[in-house]
Amino acid sequence: MMKKLGRRFYLFLIILFLYAPIGTLMVLSFNDSRTSVKWGGFSLKWYQRLFENDTILAALGNTLLIAVLSAAIATLLGTSASIAIHHMKKRRQSICMSIVNIPMLNAEIVTGIAFMLLFISAGNLLSIFGIHFEMGFGTVLIGHITFNLPYVVLSVMPKLKQLNISMYEAALDLGAGEGQAFFRVVLPDIMPGVLSGFLLSFTMSLDDFVITHFVKGLGADTLSTLIYSELRKGIKPEMYALSTIMFLAVFLVLVFVNLNPREQSAAYRH
Amino acid sequence: MYKKSLSCPFLIWAAAFIIIPLLFIMYYGLTDKSGSFTMANLMAVATAEHSKALFLSLGLSLLSTVICLILAYPLALILSGSRLGKSGFVIFLFILPMWMNFLLRTLAWVVLLDTNGVLDTILKFFGLKGMKIINTPAAIVFGMVYDFLPFMILPIYNVVSKIDVNVINAARDLGANSFQTLYKVIFPLSLPGVVSGITMVFVPSLTTFVISTLLGGGKILLIGNVIEQEFMKGTSWHIGSGLSLVLMLFIIVSMILSSKYDHGEGNVL
Numbered sequence: 206m207m208k209k210l211g212r213r214f215y216l217f218l219i220i221l222f223l224y225a226p227i228g229t230l231m232v233l234s235f236n237d238s239r240t241s242v243k244w245g246g247f248s249l250k251w252y253q254r255l256f257e258n259d260t261i262l263a264a265l266g267n268t269l270l271i272a273v274l275s276a277a278i279a280t281l282l283g284t285s286a287s288i289a290i291h292h293m294k295k296r297r298q299s300i301c302m303s304i305v306n307i308p309m310l311n312a313e314i315v316t317g318i319a320f321m322l323l324f325i326s327a328g329n330l331l332s333i334f335g336i337h338f339e340m341g342f343g344t345v346l347i348g349h350i351t352f353n354l355p356y357v358v359l360s361v362m363p364k365l366k367q368l369n370i371s372m373y374e375a376a377l378d379l380g381a382g383e384g385q386a387f388f389r390v391v392l393p394d395i396m397p398g399v400l401s402g403f404l405l406s407f408t409m410s411l412d413d414f415v416i417t418h419f420v421k422g423l424g425a426d427t428l429s430t431l432i433y434s435e436l437r438k439g440i441k442p443e444m445y446a447l448s449t450i451m452f453l454a455v456f457l458v459l460v461f462v463n464l465n466p467r468e469q470s471a472a473y474r475h
Numbered sequence: 476m477y478k479k480s481l482s483c484p485f486l487i488w489a490a491a492f493i494i495i496p497l498l499f500i501m502y503y504g505l506t507d508k509s510g511s512f513t514m515a516n517l518m519a520v521a522t523a524e525h526s527k528a529l530f531l532s533l534g535l536s537l538l539s540t541v542i543c544l545i546l547a548y549p550l551a552l553i554l555s556g557s558r559l560g561k562s563g564f565v566i567f568l569f570i571l572p573m574w575m576n577f578l579l580r581t582l583a584w585v586v587l588l589d590t591n592g593v594l595d596t597i598l599k600f601f602g603l604k605g606m607k608i609i610n611t612p613a614a615i616v617f618g619m620v621y622d623f624l625p626f627m628i629l630p631i632y633n634v635v636s637k638i639d640v641n642v643i644n645a646a647r648d649l650g651a652n653s654f655q656t657l658y659k660v661i662f663p664l665s666l667p668g669v670v671s672g673i674t675m676v677f678v679p680s681l682t683t684f685v686i687s688t689l690l691g692g693g694k695i696l697l698i699g700n701v702i703e704q705e706f707m708k709g710t711s712w713h714i715g716s717g718l719s720l721v722l723m724l725f726i727i728v729s730m731i732l733s734s735k736y737d738h739g740e741g742n743v744l
Binding site: 212215216219220222223224225226227229230233282283285286288289290293301304305307308310311312313314315316318319320321322323326347348350351354405408409411412414415418419428429432433436440444445448451452455456459 | 481482484485488489492493494495496497499500503546549550553554556557567568569570571572573574575576577578579580581582583584586587593621624625674678679681682683684685688689699702703706707712715716719722723726730
């Protein structure tokens with residue numbers, strides 16, 4: 206009994222540690238006073254001002270657009286890559302896997318400056334031919350797709366390994382075309398992996414600061430880079446309001462999804 | 476459908492955006508402004524200012540890795556033994572904070588840890604001495620542990636939860652007490668997760684510049700800060716690349732060490 210209580214308490218302490226800052230930010234988003242040190246009474250004014258703040262809303266738009274696009278493209282690219290890698294010979298397979306993993310294992314700052322050097326050099330090269338190219342939305346997107354790839358491949362790969370190849374062959378024997386066999390037999394089987402790859406990519410893209418910092422150039426601020434540029438002046442409380450809304454939205458969606466695990470497992474069984 | 480052409484888009488992408496950018500760092504790191512070969516950028520790490528930053532980074536990141544391991548290991552055992560572990564709840568619990576912006580989450584500790592901050596007030600309320608932690612190396616370690624703890628918990632949890640219960644029962648049947656079972660059975664089996672967790676905490680801690688900027692008050696320079704300034708304040712890309720190459724040496728060594736133990740079981744996913 207005591208042991209169980211001790212375990213619960215330890216779990217509670219770690220959760221408290223992980224969620225204390227989140228609670229703090231939520232409280233601050235309702236703080237009437239401008240400084241984060243003093244409590245000035247309850248207020249919703251930052252939520253109201255948030256929707257009048259074009260800079261933050263533009264950054265939010267960029268962040269979400271980049272997250273959706275990069276996650277979608279990385280999922281497409283990563284899933285096809287996984288299928289190809291899965292059917293490679295052992296040696297090539299392990300070489301490809303190590304390449305995929307580089308953006309995940311390498312330090313973000315190194316990945317970031319490597320991109321920056323590439324894009325600036327590419328810009329210099331293109332300007333010789335009279336083409337104007339500079340860092341912005343596009344380069345941020347490329348960066349995000351690249352660091353999302355390993356997460357997709359690592360989610361899809363295990364599902365491919367569990368896949369029974371005879372099912373695919375049976376579909377072909379029964380007259381399905383290759384495309385039909387893939388979309389109706391293989392894809393539904395690996396779908397959970399594909400989905401979790403997409404969600405993970407989306408989350409990583411949303412939370413990224415370092416790589417965006419190096420490849421955003423002058424335009425294309427995301428929420429992260431906007432916050433970083435506000436550090437000196439002090440963070441605007443509207444930012445706390447926005448992150449509270451985003452956090453709660455995701456929390457509710459995830460709780461809702463998790464509340465129906467029975468339906469889910471039933472769906473898998475059939 | 477399983478044609479080789481399927482790998483083409485990926486291979487092109489990987490070549491253009493994974494391999495070539497790294498070659499650029501190597502090129503810049505090993506040449507000077509005129510483009511001729513030099514080792515000077517690598518040697519730049521030996522200057523007093525740079526080596527101080529490197530050793531501080533190494534020290535703080537090692538410390539935070541050890542703290543993460545000490546905190547995460549018992550937690551992984553607790554989670555794998557409880558009902559909570561069965562559903563996707565554990566992943567949910569540790570991925571969820573990522574939906575609050577990483578910079579804001581880290582900044583929130585400034586409010587919590589500041590003199591006359593929340594924690595300070597609580598401590599004083601209980602008659603304890605307040606603490607001065609913000610803008611010190613201790614605050615940076617604190618931030619590293621906070622930001623990267625999930626990356627230690629998840630791989631260990633993944634490996635521990637897959638240990639066959641029969642193996643543990645067998646150890647008990649054969650007369651091992653709880654400590655012996657932990658030390659001689661569970662721990663060796665969990666090693667791939669532990670090693671994977673260590674690299675996943677050590678590498679980002681070693682190379683961070685954000686945490687030190689946010690919690691160090693801008694006065695404490697880690698090697699990440701030095702490199703960032705070389706690039707963003709435009710001092711020298713060549714020296715910045717050279718220092719990155721030195722940093723990559725440490726990353727590669729820790730990756731080789733981890734690949735010796737880890738054969739894919741310790742992945743976060």
